[in-house]
Amino acid sequence: MVGTTELDKDGVRPVTPGEFSDIMSRIGPVGPDEAAHPLCIAVSGGGDSMALALLARGWRRHVLALVVDHALRPESAGEAALTCQRLAELDIPARQLTLAPLRPGGIQNRAREARFGVLESACIDAGGSVLLVAHHEADQEETLWMRQERGSGPRGLCGMAARTVRGRITLLRPLLGIRPERLKMTLRTAGVSWCEDPSNQNRRFRRVEVRQDLTDAGRRAMHVLRQDACARQKRVEDRLAALMACGVAWQPEGWLKLAPEILQLGGGEDHDTEPLLEDELLGRLIRLVGGQDYVPSRQAVVALRRAGKGSLGRVCLHPLRGRETGWMLYREARNLTEKRPARHGQCWDGRWRYLGPDHADAVVAALGPWQRAGRAVPACVLPALPALWVGGEPVAVPEGMRGLRPDLPRVTFVWDGGTPLTGERDWTG
Template identity: 70%
Template structure:
């Protein structure tokens, strides 16, 4: 296969990013960890100009990095394109690993591809001993993201844009280039004599981001920076308030549900807090929209985002928020480190004869013991199944027969409730 056409820009006005600048960008995102071969910093590389420049800069910054190149396997030529990128990286003394995604179900292809790409990158980072992944979003990406979020009516949280440092799953995403113009990244590659290629879809105006990229004026881009600064200031104040509300009005339960005190209804940020808790309990990547959360509070019971809100029973006042007992079809091998339903991670031991699946309503009724927890929370618990038999349940779960074997599960929704972002960069 011949190499894709390399973009050769004529403008030489933009200055390359210097090694000192990049080191300063990374210092703002600390902690990153030592330059250790057993814990490399990983870099997501597509082969385009932005990510290739990031790889070059990262390799100058420290010795032990690992480039991760994802082949989405959606086009016949994608495998060779990914292999070509790996060869280019090898020529730069950058070790690279090619990751090939499996077949994806039809419908919502872009979203599925994005989720599958991150899962592959996360797993590769963990396998390599890394807890950090560098991605190449730059200043123009940030401006375009903010413009589109403004169009959708995002609040301060969304208008803070992409964070320089954000926790996702078992790793930390680091975006050191958010203050760098893309022209400077191309200049960095030209100076280093490094080839790159462009995805033709980056010029396709059918995609909203492409149209925004081509149409935004310099003044409109500057407006996005003013908007973001104001949003970040407001959001930092809200984060502190939300942390205080969580401590005062909510109680996390070992079965993966939350007890909410009645006083939360009087708080100004109650909708934001409930939205974040729904994302947590439902194991979702994103919060439900604010209108839907407000409607749920209005009704004081109901389901949203795979979570259910219901009044506490007995003498207690307030509500319980728990994973609904529907859409629990996820089955996964009982392997150490396996994540299940976007909420739990199995810590072992390896049980090749078993699968991880929901306890389910029928088994929850049969195995329930005592009144320590409401019966409605038990069906969504993970359990180890061998054929039609439940052979183990999470070690900290209450309300189930004492003679059931217990195995270690930990909560791992991948999204902290507060303080998940770095406001730098």
């Protein structure tokens, strides 16, 4: 395993097992060390992820490396197979995964999202709930520089989190405080080889340019920038949690009631030039109810709040009807045409997950406008609920939902709308 005193000619020290154990203790629990629930590791075959796999295997007995062949280069399949072989020699079980062909345009971003999708599914299939990824200190600095270039606010300038929830799993980044040179030294000391991706030297990609051009002074500035952003964001998160607790009422059918103060009229900025708190909350609520990956632009949220009604991010905002004051926020049914196989664990529309038994002849699709009974729920809400369909007929609807015809059978769906509104990470920096 890794030595504790070896240094290369530049004085770079490898990461020791004790140091890695201390890091893992600080970023939180990962559950018992059991074969049925392995600690999963995303391994590309490069030096950073191979070092992470080596360190994780020294810390845990039951680990599983997930090696993704991105299929973007002809040699990628061979590199993935070689990586699995190297991991096996280190007594690290590995599973090779292959991405489906990607559509042209924004290939790096598309590959990143597709890669996470297959990693999440493989982690769940293996019985795991925690995935280690190998982002290190230099990755964090480069990310902050690029976000600053794009004008990100405090939330973005907090950078990558050591622990965060994404989809059905927890992502851990234990190497964010480790220099990449130390990771390479960790492998050299242990006699472990790794692959080099030529795209990491291609200045056609902005991240490569930043990596090659960022000075020591620039890196130090990014650390100061992040500390300030984390302090500011923590204040925002605390205020958001308080506002949400008194002004947002979640409904079991996946829609929200908003108190009048959530949509205060007025400007879009406060005296700190930060987003108005109500706009920040409304944007996050739109992302949640719409099952989207990202919050809408601040300008679009401000315009919707000032209008008091309208649609944005697949979500409709409308005043509450009858004697109630405030607003309702619900998923719009327009263009909701997604159909998914009725398999246990299937996610539908980025909002609901089916947990009933497999039905080979059924699909999960939108309920549509014909199944309402009574007035317990506004008519505009129900069409966007999921249901099981066979042919052109609904055969089952979600249990626990109000306002649906009582004669239809019930099946289990749970809300799975992505990251939490608040509290998904530590903002202390």
